[in-house]
Amino acid sequence: MIPKGFEFSAVMAGIKYKDRLDVGLVLCEAPAAAAGVFTRNTVVAAPVVVSRERVKSGFCRAILVNAGNANACTGKQGYEDTLRTTATMAKTLGISPEEILVCSTGVIGAPLPVETMERAMPGLAEALAGDIAPFAKSIMTTDLVEKVSSRRVKIGGVDVVVTGAAKGSGMIKPDMATMLGFVVTDAKVSPKTLQEVLSGAAELSFNRITVDGDTSTNDTLLMLASGLSGAPAVESSPEAMKTFSKAVEEVCRDLARMIVRDGEGATKLVDITVTGAADDRAAKAIAFTIAESPLVKTALHGEDPNWGRIAAALGRSGHFKGGEFGITVGDVPIVKAGAWLGTEAEKAAREIMQGNEFGITVEIFEGEGRATVTTCDFSAGYISINANYRS
Amino acid sequence: MIPKGFEFSAVMAGIKYKDRLDVGLVLCEAPAAAAGVFTRNTVVAAPVVVSRERVKSGFCRAILVNAGNANACTGKQGYEDTLRTTATMAKTLGISPEEILVCSTGVIGAPLPVETMERAMPGLAEALAGDIAPFAKSIMTTDLVEKVSSRRVKIGGVDVVVTGAAKGSGMIKPDMATMLGFVVTDAKVSPKTLQEVLSGAAELSFNRITVDGDTSTNDTLLMLASGLSGAPAVESSPEAMKTFSKAVEEVCRDLARMIVRDGEGATKLVDITVTGAADDRAAKAIAFTIAESPLVKTALHGEDPNWGRIAAALGRSGHFKGGEFGITVGDVPIVKAGAWLGTEAEKAAREIMQGNEFGITVEIFEGEGRATVTTCDFSAGYISINANYRS
Known part of the structure; x- marks a missing residue:
């Protein structure tokens, strides 16, 4: 049109x-x-x-x-x-x-x-x-x-x-x-x-x-x-x-x-949503820290619900006081109130991550702040596109 | 001992x-x-x-x-x-x-x-x-x-x-x-x-x-x-x-x-030095922005003196006002006072980057601040180490 x-x-x-x-x-x-x-x-x-x-x-x-x-x-x-x-x-x-x-x-x-x-x-x-x-x-x-x-x-x-x-x-x-x-x-x-x-x-x-x-x-x-x-x-x-x-x-x-x-080398489109942050700005900052972590992005590529990496990014974002948190992949909670929900939950999450597009929600309990940041995975294709000479 | x-x-x-x-x-x-x-x-x-x-x-x-x-x-x-x-x-x-x-x-x-x-x-x-x-x-x-x-x-x-x-x-x-x-x-x-x-x-x-x-x-x-x-x-x-x-x-x-x-998948050890920043803290922040840029790190892997990526990281660091800058690889200047020194300089820089360890210096003109951050390149090995399942 x-x-x-x-x-x-x-x-x-x-x-x-x-x-x-x-x-x-x-x-x-x-x-x-x-x-x-x-x-x-x-x-x-x-x-x-x-x-x-x-x-x-x-x-x-x-x-x-x-x-x-x-x-x-x-x-x-x-x-x-x-x-x-x-x-x-x-x-x-x-x-x-x-x-x-x-x-x-x-x-x-x-x-x-x-x-x-x-x-x-x-x-x-x-x-x-x-x-x-x-x-x-x-x-x-x-x-x-x-x-x-x-x-x-x-x-x-x-x-x-x-x-x-x-x-x-x-x-x-x-x-x-x-x-x-x-x-x-x-x-x-x-x-x-x-x-x-x-x-x-x-x-x-x-x-x-x-x-x-x-x-x-x-x-x-x-x-x-x-x-x-x-x-x-x-x-x-x-x-x-x-x-x-x-x-x-x-x-x-x-x-x-x-x-x-269409991200360079990308095979996954992933929405990272953060809820319960102090305010929307804090939620956005946390979501970006997670969305840009090379370790989170390589885990997305490996279809691995590797929540330790998400927790580590949350913890270094500068906008999380360090209390309880939850992590949900698609509609499957894998961490609730800071506790791991076990291998069965991770298995279900891994199935969702085999799709091309999905969401990950990180829930904290410091306020009403909420934000979604869209990211992609990090693949060997990204490296080869960007390591090649400019010829 | x-x-x-x-x-x-x-x-x-x-x-x-x-x-x-x-x-x-x-x-x-x-x-x-x-x-x-x-x-x-x-x-x-x-x-x-x-x-x-x-x-x-x-x-x-x-x-x-x-x-x-x-x-x-x-x-x-x-x-x-x-x-x-x-x-x-x-x-x-x-x-x-x-x-x-x-x-x-x-x-x-x-x-x-x-x-x-x-x-x-x-x-x-x-x-x-x-x-x-x-x-x-x-x-x-x-x-x-x-x-x-x-x-x-x-x-x-x-x-x-x-x-x-x-x-x-x-x-x-x-x-x-x-x-x-x-x-x-x-x-x-x-x-x-x-x-x-x-x-x-x-x-x-x-x-x-x-x-x-x-x-x-x-x-x-x-x-x-x-x-x-x-x-x-x-x-x-x-x-x-x-x-x-x-x-x-x-x-x-x-x-x-x-x-x-010994960085995961690393093949290069690179010292990023920033001089002339407003203070040492600003120099450190700029050096880290450059040292952590996936695009700079993939260029290091490709042995490519890709100074556009360094300039872009400098510019988004939040600690550079946007004036003139210089970039030197090893002892070879490739950008001086904001101007590109041409393909011969880049060729000499590329030779230095074929080594396993070298330095890159970014010079700005805002003060006496100076810092060095040590980084490595980003390789397909990094992706495969980190995308693999945790089995």
């Missing part, structure tokens, strides 16, 4: 690989309300600097993305290269450079092949169409599958569409980096509301996943709202607000889960 | 495996000044609770250690089992139970086989001798090599010996857990000074290594000082204090490096 006002395209520019879509474009026929969420890494790529600045204006028209080169740690030249590519793209499209947001993903440190990108731009403009699939393909690096999600909801009785695409399978890879997400909608919404909705959705989706605990120099989530659905403004009623926020959150959550499912 | 007053022994008790030394004993002929450093994990094993309490008295005579069972997450029964085993050992040795420190390492959650241990005690007492090797062997779990280090120094012209043994190859493993360290000396030293020296040495050795970022429910470092060397008290002069502290620190550092070298 494509929201009204948007077109997409992608071309094979040959930035790093041959015969692979590697530059993509999103264009809105009118100025769209714009919002963005960016990496908190203090080492940031040039396109992050540029997009972070431009999104502040509140309205943009286009998003230009390349794979194969992250334009990160490239200094002043990298910044100028980003300005130049968006200037050329703007000229080709007949819009202002400030209306173009930009993202890059790929090798860190190598200079951006600006002319290669510029040569691709006329074709990129010509290929614009109402199909997001080629764009979703063009942003992939080590991703095995393209990631698109949509929701159609009613606002004031009128259809509104929210559609997103994302890439990512490790938080950062040298060769191939970064999590990127793009969401477009035809809802009518102010830039301020859009930013709030997007930030809220990011917190409950992209900020609740982990593949390897590494965060990228290029992580970016951008959203454009054309306002062309004909529906009343999102701000017109609390219900409209709720409906819209939920749709954006669901699209972001779908995309985030697709990233973990 | 064995400090005066100490004897060691080990037996095959059959706690988990057959034909393997798995219970060890250290005995001092006189009450020895005692000190201990324990895991900061809030989920702690029963022997940690007991040893932490007993070391407070300032003087102990013996250390009883078993491998194969961690006696962790075993509740009230586990605590009572620890009291019972030390009581039986005390009776066999004719000393008080409160004089016995105790450590366990191995499977978490399983009850301690108390009677199996008790049956081993007469043999353990009989085998006591001036050789630390069998003891060092008996504490091993997934360790491939035993770890012993000694220093002989002069205090007031008289020889003083510091000797230590340790085990560990991952911070915690389900089957086989924990880092344990034991240091003995014949120096004359008060419990208070001994604790200060040991805490200081731990901070610069065991607290500066990482295999996988996981900390155990059982981590323990214990030290006993017999005072039988005939040398003046360590506190008698600043030089004596310095000499003694340095010897203890060197022994701890040797043991810590042996643990990393």
Whole structure:
């Protein structure tokens, strides 16, 4: 489903690989309300600097993305290269450079092949169409599958569409980096509301996943709202607000889960839920400590309900006082009130862990805090993907 | 080298495996000044609770250690089992139970086989001798090599010996857990000074290594000082204090490096040094973020001077403002003042990384803070060791 006002395209520019879509474009026929969420890494790529600045204006028209080169740690030249590519793209499209947001993903440190990108731009403009699939393909690096999600909801009785695409399978890879997400909608919404909705959705989706605990120099989530659905403004009623926020959150959550499912070498998608923490923040911190533990992740790979590793991660999280705890795999409790429930319970838990997707719940008794973090297992495939040379 | 007053022994008790030394004993002929450093994990094993309490008295005579069972997450029964085993050992040795420190390492959650241990005690007492090797062997779990280090120094012209043994190859493993360290000396030293020296040495050795970022429910470092060397008290002069502290620190550092070298699946020992941080604490935090990054560790395994991953870890450490930085592998700079030095520099760095031991220095410009953390690479061997069932 494509929201009204948007077109997409992608071309094979040959930035790093041959015969692979590697530059993509999103264009809105009118100025769209714009919002963005960016990496908190203090080492940031040039396109992050540029997009972070431009999104502040509140309205943009286009998003230009390349794979194969992250334009990160490239200094002043990298910044100028980003300005130049968006200037050329703007000229080709007949819009202002400030209306173009930009993202890059790929090798860190190598200079951006600006002319290669510029040569691709006329074709990129010509290929614009109402199909997001080629764009979703063009942003992939080590991703095995393209990631698109949509929701159609009613606002004031009128259809509104929210559609997103994302890439990512490790938080950062040298060769191939970064999590990127793009969401477009035809809802009518102010830039301020859009930013709030997007930030809220990011917190409950992209900020609740982990593949390897590494965060990228290029992580970016951008959203454009054309306002062309004909529906009343999102701000017109609390219900409209709720409906819209939920749709954006669901699209972001779908995309985030697709990233973990496609995690480098991953064979399992696992939701780690923590309940009874002092507050939600503490629950999230505990869940991340468990979800990022190499020993927990290798146990997930081995389909081993190895609760000693979970207990050890809980204990070093900094958010557990050290009292009783319970651990449940799927619907099978294996530890209750701090006591091990025996080999039969572990056997049942092991059966659940033989599936591709399951949940693990850790229950403590310090408050009402609750959070779920989605993670994947750690396999020999992760090592081989990441130990290989960058050739 | 064995400090005066100490004897060691080990037996095959059959706690988990057959034909393997798995219970060890250290005995001092006189009450020895005692000190201990324990895991900061809030989920702690029963022997940690007991040893932490007993070391407070300032003087102990013996250390009883078993491998194969961690006696962790075993509740009230586990605590009572620890009291019972030390009581039986005390009776066999004719000393008080409160004089016995105790450590366990191995499977978490399983009850301690108390009677199996008790049956081993007469043999353990009989085998006591001036050789630390069998003891060092008996504490091993997934360790491939035993770890012993000694220093002989002069205090007031008289020889003083510091000797230590340790085990560990991952911070915690389900089957086989924990880092344990034991240091003995014949120096004359008060419990208070001994604790200060040991805490200081731990901070610069065991607290500066990482295999996988996981900390155990059982981590323990214990030290006993017999005072039988005939040398003046360590506190008698600043030089004596310095000499003694340095010897203890060197022994701890040797043991810590042996643990990393023996890290599960490890093929590289790598010192990550950070200079120019706001303070030493910030430098240590940055060094640990880099040393624990799965992407950095897989790059070390691939012998790939993949500085983008180091820059990304630096940037997410929370202790780098985002200015210029330099990265040097061995003595080869690959990034200087934020700029990449090109493929020739990377080629030279790659050659250094083909060795088994090397250093990587990350230079920032925010102050005088400096720290070194020792890490190892992440290999497919790590995954297979830790994904296998606990059978």
